[in-house]
Amino acid sequence: MKKFSVLVGVIALLASSSLAMADSITPSTFTASGPTGASYNVNKIVTVSAGTPTTTPVDLFFLSDTTGSMGGTISTVKSSASAIMTSVSSTFGGNVAFGVGEYKDRTTAGDAFDFRLNQAITTNKTLVQTGINAWVAGGGGDTPEQNLYALSQVAANPATGWRTGSAKLVVWFGDAVSHDPSGSAPEPLPRPVTQADTITNLTSNNVKVAAVNVGNLDGTGQATAIKTATGGALFTGVPDPSNIVAIIDGMIEDIFSKYNTVSLDTSEVPGGVGVTVSPGSYTGEFDRSIERTFNFEVTFTDLEPGTHTFNIYATVDGARIATESDSITSAVPEPATMLLLGSGLIGLAGYGRKKFFKK
Numbered sequence: 001m002k003k004f005s006v007l008v009g010v011i012a013l014l015a016s017s018s019l020a021m022a023d024s025i026t027p028s029t030f031t032a033s034g035p036t037g038a039s040y041n042v043n044k045i046v047t048v049s050a051g052t053p054t055t056t057p058v059d060l061f062f063l064s065d066t067t068g069s070m071g072g073t074i075s076t077v078k079s080s081a082s083a084i085m086t087s088v089s090s091t092f093g094g095n096v097a098f099g100v101g102e103y104k105d106r107t108t109a110g111d112a113f114d115f116r117l118n119q120a121i122t123t124n125k126t127l128v129q130t131g132i133n134a135w136v137a138g139g140g141g142d143t144p145e146q147n148l149y150a151l152s153q154v155a156a157n158p159a160t161g162w163r164t165g166s167a168k169l170v171v172w173f174g175d176a177v178s179h180d181p182s183g184s185a186p187e188p189l190p191r192p193v194t195q196a197d198t199i200t201n202l203t204s205n206n207v208k209v210a211a212v213n214v215g216n217l218d219g220t221g222q223a224t225a226i227k228t229a230t231g232g233a234l235f236t237g238v239p240d241p242s243n244i245v246a247i248i249d250g251m252i253e254d255i256f257s258k259y260n261t262v263s264l265d266t267s268e269v270p271g272g273v274g275v276t277v278s279p280g281s282y283t284g285e286f287d288r289s290i291e292r293t294f295n296f297e298v299t300f301t302d303l304e305p306g307t308h309t310f311n312i313y314a315t316v317d318g319a320r321i322a323t324e325s326d327s328i329t330s331a332v333p334e335p336a337t338m339l340l341l342g343s344g345l346i347g348l349a350g351y352g353r354k355k356f357f358k359k
Contacts, residue, residue, distance in 0.1 A: 109141025
């Protein structure tokens with residue numbers, strides 16, 4: 001199989017330290033044409049910039065314990081939700097969506113629900129505020145609540161509505177530990193839900209957790225374990241409207257200042273194109289204190305005739321940070337070429353017949 005090497009030039013753009021550089025992938029486009037079966041090698045360079053990421057879609061889900069002891073925190077979140085959403089949207093370049101959910105204790109203990117989705121992920125902030133306004137403090141059969149089950153539902157239930165390729169974050173408010181295992185009513189997730197199950201549901205879906213402990217949320221170390229496993233954050237204290245925006249902003253910026261995995265998402269490459277990536281990913285403990293570059297060698301193989309157009313995405317911890325648009329075409333002979341080829345074949349056939357009859 002013939003290989004076509006593609007040389008990619010990379011231009012470094014100089015800027016002052018005050019100018020935030022966006023995450024990127026180079027080349028931003030790639031086009032190739034050749035016979036079916038041809039392979040093309042491309043060196044792709046992913047640049048993860050210093051500072052807060054501004055090219056990543058961010059989905060932030062508000063989750064709260066709404067049992068009887070949470071009245072004060074619920075009121076604070078209700079009054080501050082608009083300011084939190086505005087601040088987060090500004091920090092991350094505007095491409096931010098939000099969702100809302102709440103949990104109580106077991107329905108077998110008399111509560112109306114274990115977990116309730118108030119609002120699926122949406123960019124409509126009015127709907128998000130309405131979802132938060134639906135929180136009412138009440139119920140709670142005993143001290144432990146349904147934290148683990150609620151986090152699992154938010155992470156793994158398609159009803160949450162996480163956007164494809166988004167950076168996913170749960171801001172979780174609570175004052176009590178969870179039943180372990182958690183859950184008592186039929187739901188899409190397998191039951192019961194343990195702490196280990198919850199961590200698996202969160203990490204397998206690339207969901208990070210920023211926990212706000214307004215009481216004894218971390219009494220058994222559950223919140224710390226979840227924060228650590230997901231690369232999240234934990235704040236202990238009772239925020240009031242004057243500092244809750246700064247607290248949430250600080251937690252989110254801290255979470256996104258660190259990352260562990262840089263990869264290429266080739267999920268949209270069609271079946272007519274084979275693709276291999278080397279290395280498969282870079283893993284380690286990275287941070288955004290400086291700009292970092294990651295080199296990937298990608299090989300496309302044109303498996304079927306036609307034009308194949310698709311995107312490849314650079315990702316950080318599963319979230320898409322930059323897009324490359326690619327097009328691979330199998331060259332098809334032009335009509336004039338086909339006519340000449342056909343004439344040649346006819347001529348050869350005639351020549352062969354003449355030789356046959358001369359014998």
